[in-house]
């Protein structure tokens with residue numbers, strides 16, 4: 156039942172764009188010159204770059220082919236846990252590309268009211284969704300939002316002439332959490348989740364003291380479970396004067412259902428490029444707004460957009476602010492797409508999206524637990540996490556399963572994360588996959604587990620049909636070869 160990848164156009168010894176070029180080939184035509192030719196001294200212009208000369212058809216084919224070497228949400232199901240690779244409606248792109256949005260950000264306030272209003276309204280939507288009191292849209296990614304949040308916590312204690320050195324971080328937190336805390340000088344104190352995969356209030360009570368700034372908790376956590384004791388945990392942290400930071404990158408599971416502001420969270424970041432449907436991955440632009448409650452509002456980054464006499468004003472007049480975190484306002488294009496997404500969904504369908512995301516993950520969890528080991532067998536949120544325990548008997552690993560899945564036309568799930576699950580396979584289907592597509596995915600995994608038993612070599616050799624075979628992943632990340640077109 157192996158489905159062929161649409162993009163297996165293997166071409167050996169593909170020539171580089173440079174080698175394809177030929178003197179005198181051209182892909183453009185200019186209108187007839189109607190002004191006198193100006194000559195500029197070679198000393199000023201230099202020799203000019205050595206660009207290849209190509210015809211239009213060469214270029215069209217080159218880039219079209221390159222585009223087929225990749226895999227994206229528009230190619231097929233992309234169940235990469237914790238990343239919320241959901242389908243991004245094209246209407247968002249269309250609206251964000253309207254020419255009026257390209258105004259210079261230095262333009263005078265009164266000429267920029269439209270853009271300021273959109274940002275103001277988006278921040279208002281996010282306040283409503285999170286139940287928080289104030290929002291800054293400046294951070295450019297989830298981890299950047301975490302850093303903003305930690306800087307805000309630091310500034311809060313400083314304003315009270317207090318220095319707190321530690322911060323509690325559960326073992327189910329996202330990997331970026333301890334890094335963000337450490338960047339602000341906090342020492343992460345790791346705490347263990349209970350047998351059911353969530354954190355108990357007693358565990359927090361045992362370590363929370365007056366030298367601890369608070370807790371940084373991912374909720375839903377990276378096991379895909381809702382931290383059900385969050386209210387009690389928040390109470391303990393607050394009783395010692397601490398703050399509760401929530402990593403809200405997984406808001407896709409709880410939009411319209413649980414409001415962080417109502418369960419004791421003081422500060423939370425969102426990932427617009429996950430939950431609010433903006434294309435992401437590959438280091439493209441993101442947006443990680445930081446949302447805070449009243450007591451932390453004075454510390455938000457500046458500039459802030461405020462509304463006065465029905466006008467939108469840019470203000471830097473917040474003396475306790477942590478300062479600026481991004482040029483201008485942040486990644487405006489991403490904000491526009493998120494705004495369009497929220498407007499087109501409305502509160503009713505945002506809530507439905509979360510419910511479907513949770514339903515889809517539970518459907519996969521239940522359908523696959525007979526073939527894959529499910530270490531935490533309980534209701535999950537937007538994703539489910541299996542271990543490699545049942546694969547070990549066939550002498551295949553999580554990595555082998557993931558690689559074979561590519562030959563079935565799927566992007567692999569997140570693997571080997573979270574660290575507390577051995578050989579973790581973390582699947583996040585998102586709400587945008589149909590039941591038929593999810594059924595196909597379930598069948599693919601079941602079929603691979605059968606293969607593992609009957610013909611494990613198929614897994615060990617995979618992927619055979621993709622553009623590249625198995626890479627040295629460490630080297631690929633640390634020493635990437637970034638030439639314009641590489642050869643097989």
Ligand SMILES: *Cc1c(COP(=O)(O)O)cnc(C)c1O
Nearest residue numbers: 237296297298329331402404441
């Ligand atoms: C994706 C993610 C992050 C990091 O977000 P970036 O935009 O990649 O920096 C942080 N926490 C959680 C839980 C995430 O899923």
